Amino acid sequence: MNNRFDGKVVLITGAGSGLGQASALQIAKEGAKLALVDLNAASLEETKAKVLEVAPDAEILLITANVADEKAVENYVNETVAKFGKIDSFFNNAGIEGKQDLTEDFGLDEFQKVVSVNLNGVFYGLKHVLKVMREQGFGSVVNTASVGGIRGVGNQSGYAASKHGVVGLTRNSGIEYGQYGVSIKAIAPGAIMTPMVEGSLKQIDADNWEEVGKQFVEPNPMKRFGKPEEVGYLVAFLLSDQANFINATVIPIDGGQSYKY
Amino acid sequence: MGKLQDKVAVITGGASGIGAATARLFVSEGAKVVLVDLNEEKGKAFESELKALNADALFVKANITSEEEVANIFTQTIEKFGKVDIVFNNAGIGRVHPTHELDYAEWRQTVNVDLDGVFLVAREAIREMLKAGGGAIVNTASMYGWVGSPGSAAYNAAKGGVVNLTRSIALEYAEQNIRVNALCPGFIDTPIIPEESKLALAAATPVKRLGKAEEMAKAVLFLASDDSSYMTGNSLTVDGGYTAQ
Numbered sequence: 006m007n008n009r010f011d012g013k014v015v016l017i018t019g020a021g022s023g024l025g026q027a028s029a030l031q032i033a034k035e036g037a038k039l040a041l042v043d044l045n046a047a048s049l050e051e052t053k054a055k056v057l058e059v060a061p062d063a064e065i066l067l068i069t070a071n072v073a074d075e076k077a078v079e080n081y082v083n084e085t086v087a088k089f090g091k092i093d094s095f096f097n098n099a100g101i102e103g104k105q106d107l108t109e110d111f112g113l114d115e116f117q118k119v120v121s122v123n124l125n126g127v128f129y130g131l132k133h134v135l136k137v138m139r140e141q142g143f144g145s146v147v148n149t150a151s152v153g154g155i156r157g158v159g160n161q162s163g164y165a166a167s168k169h170g171v172v173g174l175t176r177n178s179g180i181e182y183g184q185y186g187v188s189i190k191a192i193a194p195g196a197i198m199t200p201m202v203e204g205s206l207k208q209i210d211a212d213n214w215e216e217v218g219k220q221f222v223e224p225n226p227m228k229r230f231g232k233p234e235e236v237g238y239l240v241a242f243l244l245s246d247q248a249n250f251i252n253a254t255v256i257p258i259d260g261g262q263s264y265k266y
Numbered sequence: 267m268g269k270l271q272d273k274v275a276v277i278t279g280g281a282s283g284i285g286a287a288t289a290r291l292f293v294s295e296g297a298k299v300v301l302v303d304l305n306e307e308k309g310k311a312f313e314s315e316l317k318a319l320n321a322d323a324l325f326v327k328a329n330i331t332s333e334e335e336v337a338n339i340f341t342q343t344i345e346k347f348g349k350v351d352i353v354f355n356n357a358g359i360g361r362v363h364p365t366h367e368l369d370y371a372e373w374r375q376t377v378n379v380d381l382d383g384v385f386l387v388a389r390e391a392i393r394e395m396l397k398a399g400g401g402a403i404v405n406t407a408s409m410y411g412w413v414g415s416p417g418s419a420a421y422n423a424a425k426g427g428v429v430n431l432t433r434s435i436a437l438e439y440a441e442q443n444i445r446v447n448a449l450c451p452g453f454i455d456t457p458i459i460p461e462e463s464k465l466a467l468a469a470a471t472p473v474k475r476l477g478k479a480e481e482m483a484k485a486v487l488f489l490a491s492d493d494s495s496y497m498t499g500n501s502l503t504v505d506g507g508y509t510a511q
Contacts, residue, residue, distance in 0.1 A: 176507075176510040179472060179507045179510055180472045180507055180510060180511060183471075183472035183473035183474065183506060183507050184472065184473065184474045186473075188473065188507075197496075226436070226437045226440030226441070226498065226499070227440045227441070227496070227498070228440075228441055231496035232496070235495050235496040236496075238493035238494070238495075239488075239493070239494065239497070241493075242488045242493060247481075247484040247485075247487075247488070248484070248485070248488075248504075249473075249481065250452070250473065250477040250478075250481045250504050250505070250506050251485065251502070251503070251504050252472060252473055252505075252506050252507035252510070253472060253507035253510030254502075254503045254505075254507070254509070254510060256500065256502060257497070257500060258496050258497050259496070259497075260440065260496050260497075260498065261433075261436050261437055261440050261498040261499040263499075264433040264436060264437060264499035264500075265437060
């Protein structure tokens with residue numbers, strides 16, 4: 006069952022690190038042409054170098070963009086179609102964690118900043134990519150929600166609101182676009198050891214973040230963090246033709262954590 | 267190399283429908299399969315068919331509501347293949363009757379197969395997997411484990427039970443490296459759905475078609491393989507978006 010992505014064009018946001026990078030690597034191994042989007046141009050070069058190690062012949066387009074800016078989103082979609090002629094699959098993944106604070110202290114500026122990336126950014130991506138997919142008559146989309154999008158975690162008003170919103174967008178758009186041969190799903194990663202999660206742990210205790218991490222995964226049924234590549238396997242499955250009948254649903258990948266509460 | 271190279275997979279309800287489609291896919295990914303079914307004629311014929319493709323296959327006749335017969339599935343599996351890596355806990359029955367006309371005997375039979383049987387197979391699987399140091403179990407629930415429908419009280423209650431059984435044993439054995447997930451099919455194009463209902467059910471599904479048994483098999487392969495190594499307790503709806511409505 007290798008090479009589920011031969012001849013396929015896959016667009017990935019937040020591709021410079023974490024889940025976006027891990028998914029790019031997995032999908033490139035299986036033959037895809039990649040359009041990789043990130044705010045950080047240097048991180049895109051890093052992902053490209055890693056992709057070429059595992060898939061030396063991969064065609065790769067790099068696009069620096071802020072997903073919170075609709076014009077920039079429109080541009081990354083147009084550039085992808087101009088270069089590759091279609092978009093088979095879209096990993097609508099870019100996101101930020103925001104600061105950790107009680108609701109009363111969270112602050113409107115911080116709230117709006119997190120929502121503008123995690124929710125507006127995902128909406129803009131859907132808006133512009135789904136038009137392309139509806140016209141071509143096929144496509145698959147995976148939005149990155151979070152366990153924080155299906156459960157209360159605490160101290161993350163902006164993240165919780167935006168990720169719950171991503172789940173809602175997934176159900177809503179999935180219902181709309183199923184009839185056009187397009188499937189849309191969300192993933193809800195739990196404790197995956199990405200640079201973003203490392204950042205959150207460092208907010209709690211910069212000097213002892215690894216210890217904080219150990220305590221953090223103690224209640225996890227598997228008693229460990231997930232690896233970005235484990236999410237990459239799920240994303241590859243969901244974006245491939247193997248998962249065309251999976252639509253408008255959210256899929257946790259969390260070592261069982263969300264089933265406890 | 268296949269995704270299930272040299273893995274041994276027990277598949278209940280393995281002689282037809284989603285079970286048989288999964289057996290075919292598993293074999294193509296390198297697995298050895300044990301086909302469990304009540305229907306001996308179909309089961310033996312399917313065993314021969316897979317063997318003709320050079321696959322390792324074994325048919326075991328069993329009623330999953332019998333503790334002895336369920337234990338025998340695993341005895342025979344260990345005897346023949348030496349281990350159990352994967353169990354697709356899939357056998358089930360379903361009938362439609364208004365609840366006020368539903369015989370207690372029929373309720374008990376449905377829950378007995380669809381919930382008790384799933385428990386008995388899972389329990390025996392876990393006993394073997396604890397000895398072996400791990401494994402993967404995929405239970406067949408249904409989208410009617412998540413939502414209700416008229417006329418199927420016993421089936422829906424049992425399938426809802428399978429969803430929470432899946433969560434509960436997943437949490438119980440996560441540290442022992444046993445992963446437990448469930449498949450929740452929507453409307454699938456199998457002989458169980460009457461021909462005259464198919465158009466309406468496709469229209470009620472957001473993707474405007476019925477699912478195929480082969481598509482269920484692909485989801486089962488994902489949940490049974492190491493590709494889902496950080497997933498346990500999950501009840502994956504494969505329903506074209508039906509339950510999101």
